[in-house]
Amino acid sequence: MSARSVSAGNGISNEKLMHDMRAVVTDAEELLRATAGQAGEKVAAARERIQANIAVAKDKLIDAEHAMAEKTKQAAKATDEYVHENPWKAVGIAAGVGLVVGMLISRGR
Template sequence: MSTQPASGEPVAPEVTKEQLIADFKTVVADAEALLKATANQGGDAVASIRARAEASLARAKAQMADAEAALVARAKAAAKATDAYVHENPWKSIGISAGLGLLIGFLMGRR
């Protein structure tokens, strides 16, 4: 069952950056395993394809590391901002937390 917005286009499922990074790591590991498995195959065409694949894999790994570092930095910044907000507005934070707790409890109780 897919939901559709008013425009009639299907809505893609939401994918988090963490899921994308994990999936990309899996693809990279599979590609490395494939390259190792074909290491004994001969021929100039196979050798050039392997060289290009290894170069692409190295670039992809570097980009993945950069993306992961950026994600960690943004998560730390968000945590610091949240910490500062809670320290500046303790009662408001307690009220929001209590409201969310009640809402979650209400939703769980309906099951």
Template sequence: MSDETSTSTLIEESQDILRQTEALMAEAVNATGEEAKALQARVVRALERAKLSLGEAEKAALAKAGKAAKATDTYVRDNPWKAVGLGAAIGVVVGMLIARR
């Protein structure tokens, strides 16, 4: 499984957990006594799962960003003039877009 797929899956799982928690909270509005305590415990467990899942997604995203930064650094070190040219070209394009306004 690729990093992008695993990050996407983790985010989807987190969103699903949050939707389930939202449904539990809606049920809890009308619950009383032991039923309310049980629903509260389920909500707490669901939120803990969501927190863990989002933490994993964050770790995956940071790892991916680190790899991208390292690859960029390597490219710039290996091709400094290409990097300067690319930066200048991007600057010209951005300048032209700003001037159009």
């Protein structure tokens, strides 16, 4: 896996997705607590299904967080290896990116 295969945009959208999923799970748990006093066979069945789905969602969220952390570690390792193997190329790329960012910043003023 090369450092180029992990895009910054992907990381940001994955982090937002993880945040949104945690918010959904938290909201669903809050809804279950709020309706705990509701009686009825249909409500009890729905609560059981929702609790089971929340448990599955939590497990998948944990798995996704671990996978994202592993991909981040792999990308960092690949970047580190690339920089060690091509130090002058890395310096040139960093200088080029810095130049472009500097130009964009100065144009915005």
